Amino acid sequence: MTGNIAPLLAALADPTRRAILDRLAEGEATVGDLAEALSTPQPAISRHLKVLTEAGLTHRRIDAQRRPARLAPEGFAPLDDWTRTLRETYETRYAQLDRLLADMPDEET
Template sequence: MEDRLSRVFAALADPIRRDMVARLASGDATVNELAEPYPVTVQAVSKHLKVLEEAGLVTRGKQAQRRPVHLEAEVFDLMTKWIERYRRQAEERYQRLDEVLLELGQPRTEGGAP
């Protein structure tokens, strides 16, 4: 899981790739459609898509002459689980801090933050 998660986060480290993922969230698109707003070549966009594809974030279909790129949303479940685990741990630490502050007679932290 970690290796796949590392590939996903590495793929999303690039702002163009993050934007492509955001655009694909509203529907499939071709490479040419994805390339339109960027000041890069279609070949560069294809390379970005290859990185996203290797990370499992997108797949390329085939519909007659059209090859739409499709966002694989279940990959976000993997990311969400990983993030949620660390969010819960941080929340537990803040709750313990609140308990210690109460014992010391200090006011509670707002929303878990000092």
């Protein structure tokens, strides 16, 4: 149906990682750029980038001595697919539940 979304949810749960994704949405950035923009030590940025890259949300590009990170928009697709599936499934179900509840006699509750 869709890819495994648990690592995506875990990656997105951290506020620093969300801030990194926000910054990368403006364009690629190095660990140094991100550390400065977010006032966070470089080793912490590196750890967060590793989690984001493993979750498929960012890429690292090798460019001589630099390894700039950039957003991998396609990495969000499984989560989009999953939440859309949940929404469609439950909106359908709850509309059916609305009708069932309206038809249920009061004396049986």
